Amino acid sequence: MEQTKKQDMTKGNITFQLLLFFFPILLGTFFQQLYNTADAVIVGQNVGKLGLAAVGGTTSTLINLFIGVFVGLSSGFSVIISQHYGAKNNKLVSIGVHTAITFSLIVGIIVSIFGAIFSKAMLANMNVPDNIMSMALPYLQIYFIGLAPNLIYNMGAGLLRAVGDSRTPLIFLIISCFVNIVLDIILIQYMNMGVTGAAIATVASQIISAILVIIVLSRRDDALKLKINSLHINFSELRKMISIGIAAGMQSAMYTIANILIQASINSLGTDTIAAFTAYGKIDTLFWMTIQSLGISVTTFTGQNYGYGNKERVKKGIIQGMILAILATAIVIILLKLFGRNIYTLFTQDENVLKIGTDMLNFMVVAFPTYIIIEIFSGSLRGIGDSWIPMIMTASGVCVLRIVWIIVMVPKYPNIYTILWAYPLSWVTTSILFLIYMFGFSKMRAWIKLNIYLH
Template identity: 45%
Template structure:
């Protein structure tokens, strides 16, 4: 996707191009980047499990993995506030505010990375004990998590920097950097784990080194660009006004990510109570249906970027068209993915396990839940569009109440009354349906976007 130069001689495709075409061009790099990362995660787990054993695999993917997801998810959500600001200022062609935002958020990422590194290293044993980490994996979990925290700065700078690029309409280069990161991580895994025998320390070291390389690549691009988001290290600093705006937008998104993580832990506890076969089937189901979540995530970012830039540019009619386009394309993708996964699920599960009992349970899970996937579309796209205009607080409460809290209550209080797989799974379409209704009511009656949709273009 071409970027606008400082002379404004290049058309900005987000605010001036064909919306249907540009949304697709923006969507695919994010989607394939997520897909590539999913493949990498599977390969990484295979290397650790095959060459270091089940204890090492549990150490990397168990409690330590949960902590990493919660911490990274929170700060990625927080940094989304920076992406929204850059998107709005970029769409408005306010180069001064774009530059100030970029320098502030990159400095913020650097400081947060240093803080998380020191706090994480000190608190690692306590966090692992809090999650009741098994004694036979505790030592390896501590090693892995501490090394991971040591490299947190690279992780945050990559996520914030790639968020800036996407906010400016460039989803291609973040995808390429992600591919470089994943390939390098696998290569380093093989080197550190097999010939060098570095164990889980090597696995963690491979991860933070590859993330550092990705961060460096993003920073180089930002330092060399002639566009308004150019990074000049000497100008890096903290603008309190920008931090305040970023927090107002990003903090609800970060907290929402944490709430999702906690509710998923509660759901996993409910699945654990159904027995080993159900746990294995559920874990496999999550690997397969990741395709759907990746597509919805990509369209959510597209909605935020296209709505945000056009809102900043004052192109209100394009705000409407961007929102509708993302909704329609995401719904079409949901139907297509659901139909494909539903049809081929009997052939997919045997790729992961040869146990017929696990496969039958997994196929039943897949064919039950895929019928309701289309209900989730609004849960991703409406908050994405609202995030583009800076409206994040109420969407956080809607998602927190009707997805995270409702599912947790369902698992804790309803599932014991009828302890089976379908009772557990019903919490998903139930929460999606109620949350969708709540989002539409808020969107058309109370939201900031509702007011925007009533206005005409500022031309």
Template identity: 85%
Template structure:
């Protein structure tokens, strides 16, 4: 039956399984990104570059900080569930499902209240220009108040993906994305509600996606079936899931904190640069959503096969994942290089913003390959439960280096390209550290060195 659809990755063609799992996640990530992208496009065309700067850039970075931490935590939940699923332990799968949803509800309420109360203070600390603040504050506050459904959806989608069902979350995202776009047009263009309308549209659509995922989980006929009355916290399983997920959550938080400093530096360069960087952040999502979708596929593949005890298949999955990542990244670079400026015109027709944004994009696209190793290696390590060392590597190579660069170099050479250099330098450094760890120190070093064919 459809509601019990799942994918057993412990046998069969590796490339076919990775891709069949990857594409629904990619499309799902695409539609999830369309939430804020639709806001940015419609606001930019109807409110102007001040509105564009308000709904992206700073507010987007702050939102990503909280959501990223939670999604990182939920990755630990998915790993444990995929391992239990691979080991055919239905009882523990069910325990983890109810614990996960209850945890999402509690965290969602707490973060919503905190974010709404401290929105203005956070924006002030990020050097947001005064002419943007009247739009940024209400947008951020409304977004935070509706954050709980977003967290519940992300957790529910992670549960489905842990057992190989990446198509159901995709369907829900498509539905909620179109709701968001329709509401954006109605509230912003026809009712003139500006950024407030964009926030309301996004929260409403996310609430729909949360309701859909809870409904489907409740109607399943397997270990993933959700009983609302049985929601509880299984603390031993929660401890295992958080143990893995905390590292990923901290990694995401450190990424975002480093990006907050970068955003704060960009905020000192004027509205045109802020607007250009906001649009760039939506455009380069084409790369991030593809490479991270592949990373999720590798994590799930690794988790199931590790739980099943098939180490040979785990290492084959890593190699196949790297090859696919290289091909995918090459395609994305070509597309963005050829059509980057044209895509920018979806957000704004301001010549100054277009010139700055196109220069950013042309600089960054050729740095993307430096990130491939980070995503595939860290995803495979999380799949076998090794998450703390990858977090430390990422903290050292990406976050600390990026923060040091912004603090030391940007004040001396205050321009956009000095800021952007923080990305490729940190990616190259972190990739080298991951290669050293994978082949020299991790528990998979002997697997990877062995002749697998």
């Protein structure tokens, strides 16, 4: 751990650098999703479809609202620190680290208190059926109480990735994943604690990952070294970080608000549909963890090279990232098409839930390619500090369109397919907006056009 490696992305083969950074993030995201999915699998098999519906769907959407906003904010911290690192400014890197950890601790405490107090009201406003509420409420409250370690881990992992170290967060996630799974089995299967046991297991694993990230940052011998007695907030750096991160945070919030409306519509279709959608939300993470890992790689790559002053290399990285994203998406679609129903059986054996879920999956996977442009272009733009325009485009193309669709179309045609159409329609619209901006107005438009013509 003390000899943690840093990855300088300002030199070397671009595709190799992206892949070298991508795979540890992908594996880390896989293990992060694995311990989230373990809750759903073990609960679904031991508690039934009511328990499955309680630990996913509505509760996951609400949790993602808060975590997503924070992770979006923390992306601004990572971008600024990666730029300082690329510029070899160790003093500002150190200031950024201490500001970031202090900020995550304060926000974590505030959100934990707020979430625990208002859990019941939030669930009630999302039309959670009474037969699910009794399980969903304690799960959500426990999760919120233990949210601060989750935010500290996410911030610490982001700081490590900002200087090219994507391996250490992977190690943390592997450890916390296995802790979560073991505790799930003990608390749910042997101690019959149901969804409460799942929440306790998740929080315990997150505490461990937070402790690990603090220990490793404290033991580093470079500018990223964390000194607990030096924790403070530098408001000048904080403003710069938040000015970039707030756009991503708002974007995540608007995504989740739109998804909350979708989840509320799903909740009106009954327990089987809620359970099927919960399992689908775990299965389609194979795509999301792949494409988002590539997005993080592109963001870090562009951040370091933009800070170093190599704009041409930044633009080449975008093209290589897009090619990798297309190939990865094709592989994911094939896997889910071939094995989707088999994966569903891990969560439940209920035939009606399996049928609804498989139909959802087959409908959605063919739309995945329409999202690629959004992730790669927005990631690259954030890396050079251009975050507000992508946020506005995403808000318009994804969030507003989904909200309008759910409000206008779902009451007229109240079925699962009407709800699901909100996703591909919003992705296509937003992708078009990103193409127009990238080729017509962004800082990188001229060189990108030239390279496409030359090739």
